[in-house]
């Protein structure tokens with residue numbers, strides 16, 4: 001790819017068929033949050049081979065942000081699975097223990113800005129449809145890992161990132177500025193972005209771009225930059241601890257953690273709604289007690305709040321804390337609220353939206369720039385957008401059009417693979433425009 005009469009714009013088209021194979025290899029070995037060992041090694045090995053300065057492990061993810069880390073047995077089993085699937089041990093080893101994800105930097109030969117590109121790499125905890133109407137089953141690249149599957153398109157995102165990274169490596173001589181790739185683990189449980197932010201990964205960026213396939217752009221050739229209605233989110237693990245006693249002999253001496261938790265849960269749903277906008281609250285898991293005749297010593301639940309603004313979510317968290325601490329006091333319990341995930345409401349930079357729309361309209365693959373779209377969910381890329389804006393940079397999250405065959409997180413989810421090429425071409429055009 002480095003011959004002198006090589007046309008730079010050809011890199012994406014030439015390498016696209018290989019990018020489809022990368023996508024399919026990733027699709028076959030899906031692993032969820034903090035377990036993305038195969039994808040991590042796959043990406044790191046390629047980027048290192050293309051001349052990128054590659055960082056991994058504790059250099060890319062802060063240890064105190066490994067929230068809801070799977071147990072050591074699962075971590076080891078998934079590590080072994082990645083190795084068995086053919087991952088390079090050299091690039092696997094730094095990720096041991098859940099430190100998945102890759103950051104890779106390439107400096108162009110010409111001066112210019114530093115631009116980051118963020119791609120998420122984790123799978124869902126879903127079993128993939130095996131019927132022949134589903135392309136991965138028909139074409140032989142269905143998930144080999146029972147219970148796990150790429151049903152949100154992060155395999156496509158990862159392949160897009162690699163195709164883009166390959167482009168810049170092939171065109172280093174004409175690259176203005178520096179490109180920095182953030183292959184982020186754990187988007188689905190909304191913790192990976194925070195881990196990279198804490199490591200300072202966003203702090204040298206003039207620009208950041210990222211995106212998602214599908215969502216409000218369900219046709220190939222659509223693209224959207226004016227995205228609104230992200231929801232701020234906070235998740236907590238809540239543990240009440242009381243005192244166990246015999247339920248018949250001495251119930252009065254017990255401190256019942258289950259009662260505290262039940263009381264908290266019903267009252268969490270009774271938090272007064274805010275007049276300034278929509279909020280959400282949910283308790284998705286509740287576990288308590290040990291057996292028939294013992295006053296429950298422990299009760300545990302997982303809860304989340306959301307709000308259409310950061311202030312509204314903060315309000316829900318504050319009220320939830322009052323309810324939980326109040327319930328603990330009522331029953332003489334201790335309680336811990338441990339943060340488990342976080343996302344904020346962040347906006348795309350208006351300047352970047354304008355540049356992106358201008359750039360997109362010139363691309364043959366773009367059939368329609370969708371004027372605006374509601375996200376209506378949470379994404380931890382918002383923490384990255386916020387961080388870049390706070391540091392004086394500009395950030396953009398885009399939606400790339402593709403049919404999704406049953407929708408995100410559904411067992412039949414699939415995409416039109418040409419979105420890999422379309423998205424990579426857009427990112428190249430955007431970088432060129434911004435670098436001048």
Ligand SMILES: [Zn+2]
Nearest residue numbers: 152188408409
């Ligand atoms: Zn998802």
Ligand SMILES: [Zn+2]
Nearest residue numbers: 152153154212
């Ligand atoms: Zn997703």
